[in-house]
Amino acid sequence: MLQLRKKLAPYxxxxxxxxxxxxxxxxxxxxxxxxxxxQILFVVAALFLLLKIAVTDFTKRELLCMAVVALLIGADLLxxxxxxxxxxxxxxxxxxxxxxxxVLRYSLWTKVVLTVGKLLLVVTGxxxxxxxxxxxxxxxxxxxxxxxxxxxxxxxxxxxILTLAILVYRDRLKWYMYAVFSAIMLAAYWxxxxxxxxxxxxxxxxxxxxxxxxxxxxxxxxxLSLISALPLILAILTFLLPLLSxxxxxxxxFLNHYLTGRIDHILRFWDQRRNLIxxxxxxxxxxxxxxxxxxxxxxxxxxxxxxxxxxxxWYGVQKGKHYEVMILGIMAVYGFMELYPLSVAWNLPLLFxxxxxxxxxEKGAALxxxxxx
Numbered sequence: 539m540l541q542l543r544k545k546l547a548p549y550x551x552x553x554x555x556x557x558x559x560x561x562x563x564x565x566x567x568x569x570x571x572x573x574x575x576x577q578i579l580f581v582v583a584a585l586f587l588l589l590k591i592a593v594t595d596f597t598k599r600e601l602l603c604m605a606v607v608a609l610l611i612g613a614d615l616l617x618x619x620x621x622x623x624x625x626x627x628x629x630x631x632x633x634x635x636x637x638x639x640x641v642l643r644y645s646l647w648t649k650v651v652l653t654v655g656k657l658l659l660v661v662t663g664x665x666x667x668x669x670x671x672x673x674x675x676x677x678x679x680x681x682x683x684x685x686x687x688x689x690x691x692x693x694x695x696x697x698x699i700l701t702l703a704i705l706v707y708r709d710r711l712k713w714y715m716y717a718v719f720s721a722i723m724l725a726a727y728w729x730x731x732x733x734x735x736x737x738x739x740x741x742x743x744x745x746x747x748x749x750x751x752x753x754x755x756x757x758x759x760x761x762l763s764l765i766s767a768l769p770l771i772l773a774i775l776t777f778l779l780p781l782l783s784x785x786x787x788x789x790x791x792f793l794n795h796y797l798t799g800r801i802d803h804i805l806r807f808w809d810q811r812r813n814l815i816x817x818x819x820x821x822x823x824x825x826x827x828x829x830x831x832x833x834x835x836x837x838x839x840x841x842x843x844x845x846x847x848x849x850x851x852w853y854g855v856q857k858g859k860h861y862e863v864m865i866l867g868i869m870a871v872y873g874f875m876e877l878y879p880l881s882v883a884w885n886l887p888l889l890f891x892x893x894x895x896x897x898x899x900e901k902g903a904a905l906x907x908x909x910x911x
Contacts, residue, residue, distance in 0.1 A: 563652050614839070630892045653699060660684045694884065697723065
């Protein structure tokens with residue numbers, strides 16, 4: 539058994555690529571966990587991940603941290619069936635000794651092919667294009683889903699492709715490429731009517747512009763340190779805004795209008811927040827990764843995730859991972875108004891949360907050279 543493990547160890551990076559590209563690819567192609575195809579390929583991907591973890595050497599500290607988090611997530615899965623974070627911790631635990639740079643680059647082009655391919659299948663009439671009715675700007679609007687569960691998810695997949703392009707190409711992207719990307723986002727907005735995604739894209743443009751300005755004055759570390767506080771600030775706002783709404787009807791009306799009823803949704807379950815050591819039974823999905831995590835996983839997991847997110851951003855600031863910190867920051871903003879940034883199958887930058895755990899180098903820990911075929 540030890541000999542087999544030793545022979546397979548050089549291939550651990552390839553095992554991980556099968557897992558992460560399969561799971562990310564399924565999301566890009568519009569599959570959800572209810573699809574039979576998704577369920578079959580999830581089993582295949584999970585087996586490759588287990589094989590990868592089995593041939594990876596972990597320290598006692600790493601194993602202890604992984605075991606505690608896995609037990610907490612597993613307990614909530616058994617209690618209320620909540621599984622959003624399951625795939626995320628699988629991705630984070632399996633990333634040791636894998637090049638994050640390669641993961642991002644391969645995932646970018648996988649998502650380009652599958653997302654564009656899915657949209658083309660719908661446009662040409664080969665794939666179904668469901669029509670749904672959604673609340674937009676205070677009125678109900680009929681929108682096509684273009685092969686996805688909701689129009690917002692189609693927009694989110696395009697947003698992620700452009701975000702990954704920024705991560706992969708960094709300073710090599712010239713201003714006119716950002717102009718092209720913005721044109722794509724604007725066109726996608728008119729088709730999918732995703733106001734949240736467009737607002738977050740504008741914030742990302744402002745964030746990147748601010749970063750380039752701060753570099754001119756040698757203030758980028760201070761600038762990024764401020765950005766690293768975003769998940770903490772947004773977590774506080776997640777609890778502060780409902781409190782303000784409870785005591786001021788005008789504020790409640792204003793917030794519900796611009797947050798599309800999210801405050802009222804949270805307030806229906808507001809009184810149960812104090813006793814959530816573990817996740818609530820039954821589960822309830824929220825369009826906020828912050829309150830969703832608290833309600834469905836409890837205070838312990840919520841605080842662990844929040845501190846891990848902030849810790850990864852702080853680590854990135856200290857190690858000069860500037861673009862990674864900005865993208866983690868913008869995903870924290872996206873997660874304030876949507877749930878899917880909580881899943882690594884969509885939000886690949888969550889893999890950066892492995893930095894404090896595995897002390898990963900910028901291009902991944904060195905692997906044993908793979909044997910030539």
